[in-house]
Amino acid sequence: MTENQTPDDDTRVQRVVEGSALRALAHPLRVQIYDILSQYGPQTASSLAQMTGESTGSTSYHLRALAKYDLIKEAEGRGTARERWWERPRGSVTFGSTEGLKTPSGRAATQVVMTEFFNRRHQQLMQFIADGIAHPDDEATSMITTATARLTDEQMGELNRRLMAVIDEYVDAYRDQTGEGVRVVSIRSDVFPLPEEGK
Template identity: 85%
Template structure:
């Protein structure tokens, strides 16, 4: 899976991970490996072992399982027989589908993947908050904010589309940027209806 160039610019590839691929991903360490590749770029089994605290044999095994379902791929032209580099293909990903959620196995796999993914991202957010309290930085450009509005489904859909367009624009422009002062940044948008009042 990769983004395709057209005369009008990049076409965003969106993949729905479902069925056997979703079930293959539904393992805590595999979700962690998949997310590290998404956030930090290509890695080897050895570097992933250092980042996860697992053995190289374990990360190598799980990398092969992810590759079997085309969730990740080898980096072309990098590495050798002893040290293989892996990356998450470009494009956005949706875990599970409406059709898949109709089956018990589809719901269970989606639950595992989503829970592990957002637990990891939440831990990163809480670490950032803890570091910020321990070592305040007055001029940090980071924003952690929450708001509530009363919207119709159509208005919520419009807001979601506009927010995603901004995120897509920045991801397309700066995904591969390198140089001084450049670091991986988590971009997170949560737009969802609250439970009914009184529930």
């Protein structure tokens, strides 16, 4: 799984999180904190405590654990001696590697991270669907779609590249946009083979 953020310059930064860093991330609250920083930008232990329902002591502890493996860093130019701001470094991130998935600990850590990540994203999607009934204007500008096709591995790869190119274009152009009417938007794209019939 890949999570995207705009790089600071035109060079697309990509990191594979594996080994000790992946095992450090493999905790439900750490995945939640990491995802909040990815979606909403820099936060403090206090703001994360409010967003997660945890204590400030707990979020501080998990922030330090994430920072130890360079999964997050202090936000430059923000904060005081009493209040530290944390952010996720820019660039795309892939959780797990082909080599790492060959070990039981690598598979287990990858499964925990991906399960927690997608559970959180699924809860956000279901909340949007529930809220959509009360806010029909959002339905007009949003898209939730699914489709099925019969593709070869090469065709799947080409589809993935084309989808990522469009997503990267918008992330690069608008990641740090602020102003009236601007909201944080989740962009999802799933391309994967279905189980064989009868299995």
